[in-house]
Amino acid sequence: MQGFLASWRLYGRTDRMLRNIFGILAVLLPLLLWSAVSYLPFVWHPQVLITDPGGEEYLETGMRMNRADFARAVTEMQEQHQPVPQGIPSNPVYLPSPGDVLSAFVHAFTSSAPVGAEHSITQAFAHSIRIIFWGFVISSVMGVPLGIMCGSIPAVARLVEPSVDFFRYLPAPAFGALAVAILGIYDAPKIAIIVIGTLFQQILVIANTTRKLDFSLVEASRTLGAKGLRLLFRVVIPGILPDLYRDQRILLGWAWTYLIVAELIGTSSGITWFITQQARYQHFDNVFAAMALIGIVGLGTDMVLGVVGRKLFTWKRENG
Amino acid sequence: MVDHVEHTLPDYRILPPDVAARMEQIKKRDYVLEIERVTKVFTQKRNRTVALDSIEFGVHRRELVCVVGPSGCGKSTLIRILAGLEDATEGRILMDGKPVRGPGSDRGMVFQKYTLFPWLDVCRNVMFGIEMGGVDRLEAQRQAMQWLQMIGLEQFATAYPHQLSGGMQQRVAIARALAASPRVLLMDESFSALDAQTRTKMQNYLMEIWRKIDITIVFITHDLDEAIYLADRILVLKPHPGQVEEVIEVPLSRPRRAEQMTSAEFLATKAHLEGLIRSFGTSDDMEEEEVTIDLPLLTLVTDQVE
Numbered sequence A: 001m002q003g004f005l006a007s008w009r010l011y012g013r014t015d016r017m018l019r020n021i022f023g024i025l026a027v028l029l030p031l032l033l034w035s036a037v038s039y040l041p042f043v044w045h046p047q048v049l050i051t052d053p054g055g056e057e058y059l060e061t062g063m064r065m066n067r068a069d070f071a072r073a074v075t076e077m078q079e080q081h082q083p084v085p086q087g088i089p090s091n092p093v094y095l096p097s098p099g100d101v102l103s104a105f106v107h108a109f110t111s112s113a114p115v116g117a118e119h120s121i122t123q124a125f126a127h128s129i130r131i132i133f134w135g136f137v138i139s140s141v142m143g144v145p146l147g148i149m150c151g152s153i154p155a156v157a158r159l160v161e162p163s164v165d166f167f168r169y170l171p172a173p174a175f176g177a178l179a180v181a182i183l184g185i186y187d188a189p190k191i192a193i194i195v196i197g198t199l200f201q202q203i204l205v206i207a208n209t210t211r212k213l214d215f216s217l218v219e220a221s222r223t224l225g226a227k228g229l230r231l232l233f234r235v236v237i238p239g240i241l242p243d244l245y246r247d248q249r250i251l252l253g254w255a256w257t258y259l260i261v262a263e264l265i266g267t268s269s270g271i272t273w274f275i276t277q278q279a280r281y282q283h284f285d286n287v288f289a290a291m292a293l294i295g296i297v298g299l300g301t302d303m304v305l306g307v308v309g310r311k312l313f314t315w316k317r318e319n320g
Numbered sequence B: 001m002v003d004h005v006e007h008t009l010p011d012y013r014i015l016p017p018d019v020a021a022r023m024e025q026i027k028k029r030d031y032v033l034e035i036e037r038v039t040k041v042f043t044q045k046r047n048r049t050v051a052l053d054s055i056e057f058g059v060h061r062r063e064l065v066c067v068v069g070p071s072g073c074g075k076s077t078l079i080r081i082l083a084g085l086e087d088a089t090e091g092r093i094l095m096d097g098k099p100v101r102g103p104g105s106d107r108g109m110v111f112q113k114y115t116l117f118p119w120l121d122v123c124r125n126v127m128f129g130i131e132m133g134g135v136d137r138l139e140a141q142r143q144a145m146q147w148l149q150m151i152g153l154e155q156f157a158t159a160y161p162h163q164l165s166g167g168m169q170q171r172v173a174i175a176r177a178l179a180a181s182p183r184v185l186l187m188d189e190s191f192s193a194l195d196a197q198t199r200t201k202m203q204n205y206l207m208e209i210w211r212k213i214d215i216t217i218v219f220i221t222h223d224l225d226e227a228i229y230l231a232d233r234i235l236v237l238k239p240h241p242g243q244v245e246e247v248i249e250v251p252l253s254r255p256r257r258a259e260q261m262t263s264a265e266f267l268a269t270k271a272h273l274e275g276l277i278r279s280f281g282t283s284d285d286m287e288e289e290e291v292t293i294d295l296p297l298l299t300l301v302t303d304q305v306e
């Protein structure tokens, strides 16, 4: 109990068990909230799902309407002594229940038949991941070396950083039409958008990380006779590697945010296309399943990368 | 008060015969490092700080020179110029008669901050300078292990710096600097972050190494005991602008022992140095000034502590 209270204090202490409990609650509480809203009619349920239209002509089975409108329809029918419409309280179509989403999710992985239109969630998602992967790799191949050089060579920083700063402020979508005109309508312009969205941030972020290297380490290595490329490869790069790794993790998340834009240009594709299609058909359970998939894969990758990072960089003990 | 102490103590300038002979011998040796009219001016916006003003000094081969002075008098600036980490505004540094440009492995340095490479284990840290000298990895490792043996840390060869105490880290830092086989070892308050006991051990330890290896040491400190205990000669700097106030030949025979710290010569030298430092005034730090705190009594009168 004491430990529980202590974990709420500023910089308080927690033990392992409490951390695990909080970790589970972090997942459970939102799910419980969602379930409560979905399955307990008195919590929200502002609409009525029609099960029997009764005598009202404009009603159909499966239709949703506001409770007040439904009540009006009922009284109207009662006054006219016609069959009364029946319905059950429900949430708007855009808020499917956890059960519906779960079944859509399971369905996406178990059914061989495509869901909805042409693509299944998994196919669409695999396509998205390919775009992200290549976009991020291409951006990193240019951005990481350039960033390190900007951070460690003043002349390069002076030459490169102003224009990078300029391009950074142009929103990546602004390049959409240009990218399509130059690179065609398939995957190339999409990858280009990811690269444009990531690269400029990457250069500046990594340059900054490189600058933050403890300069006394550089000085110490100089008094030991290190200079030039050896200084770069034996001191600068190993010294910034943990922070560089962390930057790359953050930038990967950044690349994800450009996916939506990238997939809408040219021929739309991937998970974004899937989501917009399904939303158009009002298959919101599929929409939510796709979103959950993105979230889970994103969180999962980041957690794996975090663990790998801690294993790789034991010398950098940031959190004890 | 200074006068009173000096009456009862011998003159610090009178060297005992063995020390005088040794001093003669040292002075016959060539200069390893020569500081030729070195001036350093820092300009920041409209602020112009003269950190060093025409410093003129020579360090003989195999000599141990300490530099003392109040904080802000340019000690660190001087040693950084010696190391080549900073350029002199005017004047130059000669190393074995040749002017130096930039840092090099002939002048090793141990900093006040712990500067071991945190991503390398202890052995790799010591190997760093050896490998920079073009020695291949296996040979570098062999030499590094010898150094670790010498400083008594061979069982920590695979430990990482963050697993070592401050004293051990500085020991490794010394070994790392020496392993690169420099001619001069520059130390900037390298022991000042250590506790008193560890510091004494490190001082003995440094002199032990210095006796065994052909190395010249320039050691900066603000601890007068440390300076007198270690040095052949003490270079006293005065602040604003940093200038050479005096060069003191320490009247203590070698090998040095802790008992000498209560000898009359030691106390005389220390009294003189303290007087000098006090005479520089307290523009930078107010430690010496009589500090009166204007504060009402906030405890019970019966609880008064003195």
Ligand SMILES: Nc1ncnc2c1ncn2[C@@H]1O[C@H](COP(=O)(O)OP(=O)(O)O)[C@@H](O)[C@H]1O
Pocket (backbone or CB within 6 Å): B042, B043, B044, B049, B050, B051, B069, B070, B071, B072, B073, B074, B075, B076, B077, B078
């Ligand atoms: N990089 C710098 N830029 C501007 N002024 C500096 C710089 N380094 C040192 N100084 C100034 O030079 C003087 C000497 O500093 P320093 O050599 O660090 O003194 P010490 O090591 O004796 O305490 C101080 O007044 C300090 O403010």
Ligand SMILES: [Mg+2]
Pocket (backbone or CB within 6 Å): B075, B076, B189
């Ligand atoms: Mg200093």
